Amino acid sequence: MPRQVTAFSNSTVKRLRSLRDKKARRLEGMFLAEGLRIIAEARDSGRLAEIIAFSPEGAKHPLAAEIIAATEAAGGEAIETTADILSKMSGKDNPQMLLGAYRQPSTSLDQIDRASSPLWIAAQALRDPGNIGTILRTGDAVGAGGLILIDDCADPFSVEAVRASMGALFTQQIATCRWPEFLNWLRSGPGQLVGTSLKASKDYLEADYQQPCFLLIGNEQQGLPAEYEAECDLLVKIPMAGRADSLNAAVAAAVMAFQVRASWR
Amino acid sequence: MPRQVTAFSNSTVKRLRSLRDKKARRLEGMFLAEGLRIIAEARDSGRLAEIIAFSPEGAKHPLAAEIIAATEAAGGEAIETTADILSKMSGKDNPQMLLGAYRQPSTSLDQIDRASSPLWIAAQALRDPGNIGTILRTGDAVGAGGLILIDDCADPFSVEAVRASMGALFTQQIATCRWPEFLNWLRSGPGQLVGTSLKASKDYLEADYQQPCFLLIGNEQQGLPAEYEAECDLLVKIPMAGRADSLNAAVAAAVMAFQVRASWR
Structure with missing residues (x-):
């Protein structure tokens, strides 16, 4: 079951937000993708997020709900949060209702x-x-x-x-x-x-x-x-x-x- | 001779800065272009700025100096100002040393x-x-x-x-x-x-x-x-x-x- 997170101070929120920063991305080996279109593209290419965050409205979309469930089934973390917090994480005033943190592939x-x-x-x-x-x-x-x-x-x-x-x-x-x-x-x-x-x-x-x-x-x-x-x-x-x-x-x-x-x- | 302007509150500075805003651009029928490359391109296409602003370093470039002089000769206004003020006008941390305000052509x-x-x-x-x-x-x-x-x-x-x-x-x-x-x-x-x-x-x-x-x-x-x-x-x-x-x-x-x-x- 997705965890409910409504505090900016939550450690997962902070961690996701930090991935807007290059140093944190390199350190964690992770990156952010936003929006159902890109996240569905990832899933269709066989890639699921390690952490997926979404707003209550985001989870209503059948495809989003399916991807959230698949993410959890694969051992990923799902958090339901507010539009405000999604906005802070994505750095956009008008945030997408879905945001995933993915492991960076090897770039060798x-x-x-x-x-x-x-x-x-x-x-x-x-x-x-x-x-x-x-x-x-x-x-x-x-x-x-x-x-x-x-x-x-x-x-x-x-x-x-x-x-x-x-x-x-x-x-x-x-x-x-x-x-x-x-x-x-x-x-x-x-x-x-x-x-x-x-x-x-x-x-x-x-x-x-x-x-x-x-x-x-x-x-x-x-x-x-x-x-x-x-x-x-x-x-x-x-x-x-x-x-x-x-x-x-x-x-x-x-x-x-x-x-x-x-x-x- | 170019006017020296070092105050953010100067009316020309405020006017140039306002042109970053769409409403002000439409109202004034003007727009901003930054940087020697674009401003030289404009001049080569027969277009001079109505107002040209530059930093002391900007004016040192021979081509810039030539365009500033041509702008004044054509009745335009030239102001020498600080990198700080240019940065405020262009909205860039690392501003170009030359900025021009041009009349918008007809878009009919x-x-x-x-x-x-x-x-x-x-x-x-x-x-x-x-x-x-x-x-x-x-x-x-x-x-x-x-x-x-x-x-x-x-x-x-x-x-x-x-x-x-x-x-x-x-x-x-x-x-x-x-x-x-x-x-x-x-x-x-x-x-x-x-x-x-x-x-x-x-x-x-x-x-x-x-x-x-x-x-x-x-x-x-x-x-x-x-x-x-x-x-x-x-x-x-x-x-x-x-x-x-x-x-x-x-x-x-x-x-x-x-x-x-x-x-x-």
């Missing part, structure tokens, strides 16, 4: 099985958690295997990234590593490393993409470092028609990923 | 010259200002003429939208209207209205896009209303490979816009 490069997908997205020093979540969502839609985060990226398990991923965080493989480690791993098997660069002469529509293809997306401000570009097997450019010389990083990832997929049809 | 549909571009993006009930800014940036990159905002959308002149547009707000035409007004205007001249829909049978890679093409993007949560889809000349789907059934709105706009452009080569 070793667990990436490159043979499981023809397309992978790699991002270097991506700073915006919303971009990371959006790229995960795009990766799921385009049939990529996952996202490899290189160097200092925003936390893919942050509330903003999870939100923007719309559940793709549970379906995409995620790895984090430094550049030398990535290169070592990449070159230990088949894989074409594709970067986008304004200096490239090859049009992205005319390039020959090989499977497995690793799309490398650079930092929002600086793009890819020159020495990283130099390691790419293929550099392409997306011709710019306007005054601007760049796209939003998540948009560039999507335009490239969908074009790579289109080229294989 | 009448000023859209459809013959000036083969591609236009229209968005319906888009609620996220970041998505609006990102779509403007994409529109600039892909060579679209502008963005038509239909029904209740977020304010394209909000600080978040301007920021995400990376200056494309100054290069893309922007119109706001209700759906019946848009349809009337659209049907008063040539134009193919293209919607994306999960129910469509036509693959977006196999469709025949006609110029001028109007891409219609739906609300982040609901997509396009059925009766809006029914008015489209062409409905296409972007096949989804994963568990998710949708893309981020700005990503969907980009994937479609770049594919339309690619189909015309």
Whole structure:
């Protein structure tokens, strides 16, 4: 049976709330996901929360009730609480009526099985958690295997990234590593490393993409470092028609990923 | 000569700060843009601020100094102020050293010259200002003429939208209207209205896009209303490979816009 919790000072409430903070997430190895849509996506991908919190209205939804029961049956903790407390935990004025705390999966490069997908997205020093979540969502839609985060990226398990991923965080493989480690791993098997660069002469529509293809997306401000570009097997450019010389990083990832997929049809 | 302003209570400081608020923006017909990159983009597009505020460090940059001088020469007001006050005005802890207040251009549909571009993006009930800014940036990159905002959308002149547009707000035409007004205007001249829909049978890679093409993007949560889809000349789907059934709105706009452009080569 779910426990009733109505005090902000309750230790589980405090613990869930602390997961909005990166340090606490890393320490606990946990993260938060909010809302029935994302939590149902997680369940459909075989993932249940370790702790699930909900408002009385939240529990009325049949799907929510089913997931709450499944969470408890699997040994998880379920707490019924107030909208106020959910709002404090999610940091939103208008909170979702369901919130789950999940164990972070391993983000070791070793667990990436490159043979499981023809397309992978790699991002270097991506700073915006919303971009990371959006790229995960795009990766799921385009049939990529996952996202490899290189160097200092925003936390893919942050509330903003999870939100923007719309559940793709549970379906995409995620790895984090430094550049030398990535290169070592990449070159230990088949894989074409594709970067986008304004200096490239090859049009992205005319390039020959090989499977497995690793799309490398650079930092929002600086793009890819020159020495990283130099390691790419293929550099392409997306011709710019306007005054601007760049796209939003998540948009560039999507335009490239969908074009790579289109080229294989 | 720039005026020195160091008091939060200064009326120009208060006025600039008020422009973070939608009501004040509408009342004054003005909006804020921050940072040398966007403000230089504006100047290159023939737009100078009515008021420009900067920190002493900001004025040291030769390009910034040039734009400040040009702003004053054109009758604008220049104020030198502190990083603290700039931070208050922009709502950022780490403010840009340059901030401009610009007059909003007309957003009447009448000023859209459809013959000036083969591609236009229209968005319906888009609620996220970041998505609006990102779509403007994409529109600039892909060579679209502008963005038509239909029904209740977020304010394209909000600080978040301007920021995400990376200056494309100054290069893309922007119109706001209700759906019946848009349809009337659209049907008063040539134009193919293209919607994306999960129910469509036509693959977006196999469709025949006609110029001028109007891409219609739906609300982040609901997509396009059925009766809006029914008015489209062409409905296409972007096949989804994963568990998710949708893309981020700005990503969907980009994937479609770049594919339309690619189909015309």
